[in-house]
Amino acid sequence: MASPRKLSTAAIVAAVVLICVTATCLFASVLQGAAAPTPAPASSVAPQSASAESPEKSQTEKEEAPSTSQRPSPADERATEFAVDPTRSDWETTTPEQPTVYLTFDDGPSENTEPVLEILDRYRVQATFFVTGINPDYFPMIAECHTRGHTIGLHTYSHDYATVYASRDAYWSDLNAIGEVVRKQIGYVPCFIRFPGGSSNTISADYTSGIMSVLSTEVRDAGYQYFDWDASCGDGAVHTADELLAATQADTSYGYQSIVFLMHDGAGKETTVDALPSIIEYFQQQGYAFAAIDRHTPPAHHGIGN
Numbered sequence: 001m002a003s004p005r006k007l008s009t010a011a012i013v014a015a016v017v018l019i020c021v022t023a024t025c026l027f028a029s030v031l032q033g034a035a036a037p038t039p040a041p042a043s044s045v046a047p048q049s050a051s052a053e054s055p056e057k058s059q060t061e062k063e064e065a066p067s068t069s070q071r072p073s074p075a076d077e078r079a080t081e082f083a084v085d086p087t088r089s090d091w092e093t094t095t096p097e098q099p100t101v102y103l104t105f106d107d108g109p110s111e112n113t114e115p116v117l118e119i120l121d122r123y124r125v126q127a128t129f130f131v132t133g134i135n136p137d138y139f140p141m142i143a144e145c146h147t148r149g150h151t152i153g154l155h156t157y158s159h160d161y162a163t164v165y166a167s168r169d170a171y172w173s174d175l176n177a178i179g180e181v182v183r184k185q186i187g188y189v190p191c192f193i194r195f196p197g198g199s200s201n202t203i204s205a206d207y208t209s210g211i212m213s214v215l216s217t218e219v220r221d222a223g224y225q226y227f228d229w230d231a232s233c234g235d236g237a238v239h240t241a242d243e244l245l246a247a248t249q250a251d252t253s254y255g256y257q258s259i260v261f262l263m264h265d266g267a268g269k270e271t272t273v274d275a276l277p278s279i280i281e282y283f284q285q286q287g288y289a290f291a292a293i294d295r296h297t298p299p300a301h302h303g304i305g306n
């Protein structure tokens, strides 16, 4: 029979062994814990679940993306189609099947641009705006015209003949400046331009002899197309709305199939706004459709005057 002393010694040994085993196990599990990935604190769990949701969201977006790319918005199509591109200087213009008038507005944007847009919307007419840098306060109207489906073309930044036609470099500097204004508004530099005074102007000869002959080739080599006009409402010379309508009727009495029509939405052209509804109705009565300029529009080139 074991003595109480022996029992007690055995109990102590057993207890020590138990403690050692337990401690070893604990130590091992601590080691294991150190080797295992540290569980994220609660605060960083949330972002993990958020990032776990992100792939689901982007998957949803990916699923939606094809339908968007299959049906690009008109603005997206124009960014591809109308951006100036030196590799696309092979202009294939086509005469429209239905008699068509391309209303073009020069010298804006200004306070007259919004009223013009309202009238165009009312008649569901698309047009083209050859814009300038004269009124920076109205630059957002360039984006507004574009958003409403109209074509944006470049006219000139300064519209100062002495500046624009001082030299070839001066012309390009001016064109690039208005191109940059437009790019900031609509996301691309359009390929459509209109020379100040048209390609037939002779005022440029006061500053640089022969400059229009050079520029008319250079701009096309650079991927631009310049548009002159077949007819106008006369708003550079006449002033009342009735006179503008009469000038329109007189200048379009030749049965054109395609008319690039010159108007102005610059400052001081309020009577052009007043005359616009009756000018649109006149063309409608004559059987004309309306269209904004695109890469197929006949550009109505004048004879070079300098």
Ligand SMILES: [Zn+2]
Residues within 6 Å of the ligand: 106, 107, 155, 159, 196, 197
């Ligand atoms: Zn002008």
